[in-house]
Amino acid sequence: MFRKVSLVSVPPLDEVHRFPRHLVALAAGLSRATRAPPERDSGALRVLFELIVPPWPLILWVVFRSVVNNRIEPLQTFLDLLCDTDQDIFAWDNADVFLLYRNLLKDGQLGIYPRDWNRYMVDIDFRTWLQIRNMTRTVPDRPRRGPDDLKIRLAAASLIFSPEICASTLQNILAPLHLSLDCHPFVTITQVANPNYMEQTTLGNLDSEEFWASTNLRNQLSVRSQNLSHTLWCTPLRMSILERVQYMHLALTVLPQVSTFSRVSK
Amino acid sequence: LISSTECGSPGTWYLAQFHIPETAQFWSNALSGADPHGGLWFWEDEDEECIQAFINNRSLGLTGEMPAEDWDNACRALEARQMGSQVTLNPLSHLTPQTRLRFVAWLIIAEVGQKERLLHKRDIGSLHVLIAYWGTSIASSGKVENSKCTICRVSHLLNIWMETMLEVYLPEDLQSIPWDPGCKCFER
Numbered sequence: 197m198f199r200k201v202s203l204v205s206v207p208p209l210d211e212v213h214r215f216p217r218h219l220v221a222l223a224a225g226l227s228r229a230t231r232a233p234p235e236r237d238s239g240a241l242r243v244l245f246e247l248i249v250p251p252w253p254l255i256l257w258v259v260f261r262s263v264v265n266n267r268i269e270p271l272q273t274f275l276d277l278l279c280d281t282d283q284d285i286f287a288w289d290n291a292d293v294f295l296l297y298r299n300l301l302k303d304g305q306l307g308i309y310p311r312d313w314n315r316y317m318v319d320i321d322f323r324t325w326l327q328i329r330n331m332t333r334t335v336p337d338r339p340r341r342g343p344d345d346l347k348i349r350l351a352a353a354s355l356i357f358s359p360e361i362c363a364s365t366l367q368n369i370l371a372p373l374h375l376s377l378d379c380h381p382f383v384t385i386t387q388v389a390n391p392n393y394m395e396q397t398t399l400g401n402l403d404s405e406e407f408w409a410s411t412n413l414r415n416q417l418s419v420r421s422q423n424l425s426h427t428l429w430c431t432p433l434r435m436s437i438l439e440r441v442q443y444m445h446l447a448l449t450v451l452p453q454v455s456t457f458s459r460v461s462k
Numbered sequence: 463l464i465s466s467t468e469c470g471s472p473g474t475w476y477l478a479q480f481h482i483p484e485t486a487q488f489w490s491n492a493l494s495g496a497d498p499h500g501g502l503w504f505w506e507d508e509d510e511e512c513i514q515a516f517i518n519n520r521s522l523g524l525t526g527e528m529p530a531e532d533w534d535n536a537c538r539a540l541e542a543r544q545m546g547s548q549v550t551l552n553p554l555s556h557l558t559p560q561t562r563l564r565f566v567a568w569l570i571i572a573e574v575g576q577k578e579r580l581l582h583k584r585d586i587g588s589l590h591v592l593i594a595y596w597g598t599s600i601a602s603s604g605k606v607e608n609s610k611c612t613i614c615r616v617s618h619l620l621n622i623w624m625e626t627m628l629e630v631y632l633p634e635d636l637q638s639i640p641w642d643p644g645c646k647c648f649e650r
Contacts, residue, residue, distance in 0.1 A: 234553065234630060234631065238499060238553060239497070239498075239499025239500075239501075239502045239553070240499075240502060240553065240554075240565075240569075240630050240631070241631075241635070242499065243568075243569060243572045243573045244631065244635055244636075244638075244639065246572075246573070246576070247592075247639050247640070248638055248639055248640065290586070293586060294580070294584055294586075297580045297581075298580075298581065301577055301580060301581050304487045304491070305491065305497065306491040306492065306497045306499070306500075306573060306574070307573055307577075308577060311497075311498070322634070322635055322638035323634070325638070326638045326640065329640065
């Protein structure tokens with residue numbers, strides 16, 4: 197687990213740089229100048245934010261803030277989750293940074309991060325971001341779960357933040373990231389993880405012609421996949437949410453799919 | 463305001479020419495008013511002399527002239543801004559021309575140039591690397607000063623960089639920027 201962070205204890209000064217003596221003297225002299233500090237959401241500060249704030253924790257913070265709008269003390273709740281949740285969800289390495297930047301930079305705006313995310317980014321001060329950065333950065337590179345690694349971790353994090361989140365909501369929040377999340381298998385994963393999900397019956401009359409109709413067979417296969425995923429999601433085995441999502445992803449992508457079945461049935 | 467920025471555009475272009483290969487989008491983003499923080503990129507009337515001295519300082523190795531295409535793009539962006547209803551004031555108007563030039567150089571390196579390096583060179587651009595680029599951009603004389611620190615290689619630039627940044631940022635803001643080299647030049 198990450199070291200516990202409390203907003204009360206942020207920022208301990210030893211977590212940030214202390215300027216050498218000659219730079220301290222320089223800072224003291226210049227800060228006497230009569231000027232207002234830049235606004236938190238100013239363009240000048242945006243440059244510093246982008247040097248300090250790593251993309252992965254920012255993305256998780258944006259998702260968190262988007263889905264828990266009304267929660268009191270969202271930052272402390274987020275920091276508690278960061279410390280108490282599976283470390284794999286919050287951890288990032290340089291390979292993640294390059295992948296995320298590459299996706300974010302597809303839009304031609306000034307600055308790296310989307311404008312809509314800035315209002316959430318500036319909710320957290322520099323020192324707390326620095327602390328989050330230091331806690332979550334992984335060196336050497338972390339192990340991965342195949343090509344959908346980031347999406348699996350995003351789905352797991354989103355379900356921790358809000359169990360009722362659906363894939364299309366997540367897709368809308370993260371549109372600037374240019375990742376497809378409202379597609380198979382993530383639509384099913386978020387559907388069956390919803391607390392209101394009811395398992396559907398797959399019973400049918402094997403002797404009837406309707407049962408063997410291709411549309412019904414596709415539906416049967418789809419329902420069975422969903423039920424299997426739901427079973428994995430609810431299993432009493434000691435597994436983290438990330439592990440559950442990972443197994444659901446595996447079951448939904450490795451087992452015969454509706455499209456495979458359609459080809460065979462033709 | 464518009465005219466001073468139009469006159470100052472070559473200054474922006476000279477600062478940007480080594481760091482931004484595709485400038486068309488940059489002019490639009492910086493000057494058209496599309497970005498709510500676009501006021502940062504505007505020059506003041508009093509900057510002309512300073513910009514001219516910077517451009518004329520051949521020891522910097524600045525080459526060529528601002529291409530006509532860049533002029534067109536810059537003017538088009540300024541026209542678009544004039545058509546818009548929102549007027550963004552320059553938050554850097556309190557700076558001296560010399561400091562404003564240095565700060566615009568920093569914006570180009572740390573914001574626009576950083577994106578280019580991320581996209582094309584897979585270089586995350588740690589602070590000491592950005593300061594090194596910045597030092598190359600704003601060096602005010604032909605005399606090449608060497609860093610006393612062989613690890614970060616920018617110890618000779620830290621005073622002037624800090625002096626410039628502290629005109630805009632608070633000391634505690636700067637202290638939070640990660641410093642990756644193993645040296646103590648920026649750390650405790």
